[in-house]
Amino acid sequence: MNPINPQQPTWDAVDRALEQWLAPQDEALRAAMASADHEGLPRIAVSPAQGRLLEVLALAIGARRILEIGTLAGFSTIWLARGLAPGGSLVTLELDPERARLARTNIDRAGCGEPVEIVVGPATQSLEALGATGVPPFDLVFIDADRENCLAYLEHSIALSRPGTLIIVDNAMHRGRLIEQGTGEPSVEGVRSMMDAIRRHPRLKAAGIQTVGAKGYDGMVLVLVGDAPRAAGDPLDILLRHDAWATREVLRACSGLTDEQWHRRFEIGPGSLHDALTHAVGAMLRWADRIDGPPTELRPSIEGIARRTPAELLALLDAAESGLSASADRARARGLGTEFDVTLAGKTHRFTLGATLVHVTTHGIHHRAQCLNMLRHLSVPGISDRLPEIDPLDWQQQAEA
Numbered sequence: 001m002n003p004i005n006p007q008q009p010t011w012d013a014v015d016r017a018l019e020q021w022l023a024p025q026d027e028a029l030r031a032a033m034a035s036a037d038h039e040g041l042p043r044i045a046v047s048p049a050q051g052r053l054l055e056v057l058a059l060a061i062g063a064r065r066i067l068e069i070g071t072l073a074g075f076s077t078i079w080l081a082r083g084l085a086p087g088g089s090l091v092t093l094e095l096d097p098e099r100a101r102l103a104r105t106n107i108d109r110a111g112c113g114e115p116v117e118i119v120v121g122p123a124t125q126s127l128e129a130l131g132a133t134g135v136p137p138f139d140l141v142f143i144d145a146d147r148e149n150c151l152a153y154l155e156h157s158i159a160l161s162r163p164g165t166l167i168i169v170d171n172a173m174h175r176g177r178l179i180e181q182g183t184g185e186p187s188v189e190g191v192r193s194m195m196d197a198i199r200r201h202p203r204l205k206a207a208g209i210q211t212v213g214a215k216g217y218d219g220m221v222l223v224l225v226g227d228a229p230r231a232a233g234d235p236l237d238i239l240l241r242h243d244a245w246a247t248r249e250v251l252r253a254c255s256g257l258t259d260e261q262w263h264r265r266f267e268i269g270p271g272s273l274h275d276a277l278t279h280a281v282g283a284m285l286r287w288a289d290r291i292d293g294p295p296t297e298l299r300p301s302i303e304g305i306a307r308r309t310p311a312e313l314l315a316l317l318d319a320a321e322s323g324l325s326a327s328a329d330r331a332r333a334r335g336l337g338t339e340f341d342v343t344l345a346g347k348t349h350r351f352t353l354g355a356t357l358v359h360v361t362t363h364g365i366h367h368r369a370q371c372l373n374m375l376r377h378l379s380v381p382g383i384s385d386r387l388p389e390i391d392p393l394d395w396q397q398q399a400e401a
Helices: 008-022 027-038 048-060 075-082 097-109 123-132 147-159 174-179 186-200 235-253 259-263 273-292 310-334 353-378 392-400
Strands: 065-069 089-094 116-120 138-143 161-169 204-213 216-225 339-344 347-352
Touching (some): 008 204, 027 075, 027 097, 048 138, 048 161, 065 075, 065 123, 065 147, 075 089, 075 097, 075 138, 089 123, 097 116, 116 123, 123 147, 147 161, 147 186, 161 310, 174 186, 174 216, 186 216, 235 273, 235 310, 235 353, 235 392, 259 273, 273 310, 273 353, 310 353
Parallel strands (some): 065 089, 065 138, 089 116
Antiparallel strands (some): 161 216, 204 216
């Protein structure tokens, strides 16, 4: 048994002060703690100050899907559920059916029952089942279970994550025992194996923090899941670069046109080369804003009464290409399967980030085809008879040459 640290009274007093200032407990939270004591459960739940930390972290990343490994009486589950984004959901795993029933009562009493699913059974089996069913990735994972299986829990959590997922491992410092080598104790070796795996993993960036408080001396590890390494032939990267290059080639083909030719009206698409290419470039700018979402505001359309030269549109295209590429990287970090709302013509639609990027990178194809058709109608020597090749494979071959 660990001796009581002489500083424990101070730690307890500071935790109580933090609770009063920042994490006041309501009746539902107090009832959850009381029920755990009544049932004789070990006092291993997070402290109120730590529970508030979990809630704030969930709110900070806008978590819509949370996974918790280790429910106990549902105290931490309530804090996490209160940090869910509107419409979000939480899955919590508990080994013991009686504890799961107690947690269900406490979670429902707190008004968090609807978004919370409690899965009963060994956590490793439950995690395997979640992976097998192909559930959407989680935005936040809280590991608060036995230390012996820390490595397995981490590996399953990564498999159920997306780029940008935050994994929080509680009790990771094991009161300082994580630095002890060769103990042969499963709880110590489990934490050390997890730490070794985090250090080696190419997708993980992590920070450990030691804590003192009402629960004594321990700590947490916060793990951020990054992008999987991208190959040189990543399809999204190819589509983004090719789309901008092909539109740039058409604009360059238009640079020698007269003002009359540039604005001549056709019964094709938006009606003129100027309008078709303005629409294509403007869509790149505005879809980058939509993909980023709030607080990014949708910038005004560049279409309308303004008349721009091909050179001016080329400058806007450079900005659009750079901005859209950055938005695509941020979309990857959020997960291409992430759904979001888009308002078009006054009507709200729900799309995934991946589907939106497919639209963005292919939207210009038919508008470029319209432009090539207009150039043929103009019969301008040196342009309409030598139109730019805009096929992706020919583009790639040219780039390699």
